[in-house]
Amino acid sequence: MWIYEKKLQYPVRVSTCNPKLAKYLIEQYGGADGELAAALRYLNQRYSIPDKVIGLLTDIGTEEFAHLEMIATMVYKLTKDATPEQLKEAGLDAHYVNHDNALFYNNAAGVPWTAAYIQAKGDPIADLYEDIAAEEKARATYQWIINMSDDPDLNDGLRFLREREIIHAQRFREAVEILKEERDRKKFF
Amino acid sequence: MFTTRKQYHPYVSPFDPCHPICTKTYVTPPNLYIPFQPPNLPQFPLHEALKKGTLWKVFYDPYYGPYETAYKGDIQ
Numbered sequence A: 001m002w003i004y005e006k007k008l009q010y011p012v013r014v015s016t017c018n019p020k021l022a023k024y025l026i027e028q029y030g031g032a033d034g035e036l037a038a039a040l041r042y043l044n045q046r047y048s049i050p051d052k053v054i055g056l057l058t059d060i061g062t063e064e065f066a067h068l069e070m071i072a073t074m075v076y077k078l079t080k081d082a083t084p085e086q087l088k089e090a091g092l093d094a095h096y097v098n099h100d101n102a103l104f105y106n107n108a109a110g111v112p113w114t115a116a117y118i119q120a121k122g123d124p125i126a127d128l129y130e131d132i133a134a135e136e137k138a139r140a141t142y143q144w145i146i147n148m149s150d151d152p153d154l155n156d157g158l159r160f161l162r163e164r165e166i167i168h169a170q171r172f173r174e175a176v177e178i179l180k181e182e183r184d185r186k187k188f189f
Numbered sequence B: 001m002f003t004t005r006k007q008y009h010p011y012v013s014p015f016d017p018c019h020p021i022c023t024k025t026y027v028t029p030p031n032l033y034i035p036f037q038p039p040n041l042p043q044f045p046l047h048e049a050l051k052k053g054t055l056w057k058v059f060y061d062p063y064y065g066p067y068e069t070a071y072k073g074d075i076q
């Protein structure tokens, strides 16, 4: 089970009315390397992996939902007061005719989220390597969004999220080391 | 120690249609260099760690965009 805390993991501030940024951010909402895919990927892999690393998948999978909520807040703030005309200018006209101002799990190009984005091979090493790759791809995606964004407050939040991807990648690499069982001294955090 | 930004110089043809970008950069984050975190690494103070996204100084590797003029952007 989970316990929900009614606050964001990191404060989300957006300083400019720029719905175009929402179009980019949606990549991390419903894209292949986005937060939804990450959360579902890790939490699902927990059932067929050695006990030693189940807790790690629970922790990181749970944190990804906290990240998803931050991205949702950013998109919401950027689009809630946007007129259809502004959404059109931002390239979100197709989104508008389908969803009005509602959020939806699709990527920046409008492709809906699919379970095909995530893998579960049942082989612990294969699955952890997939997770490491997913974290590096998410880190890179945050870099490309930061490159496109001129909103300093938004970038501050994106920088935090990107740093978390670095830590996640580190922990998944350590999980591989644990499963190799060749370490002379093991230490768990 | 290690660096987390690298450069390379792709081939430039005299017939390239766009103005060439002679230096390309990419990121090699700290997690590539530390296979398993050793004990007793230096930490940030707690309130700072919450802002930065990590407790561990060695893993802190912030990335800035080209519009963030207060800092040098990570791409030129």
Ligand SMILES: [Fe+2]
Residues within 6 Å of the ligand: A038, A064, A135, A138, A164, A165, A168
């Ligand atoms: Fe992550």
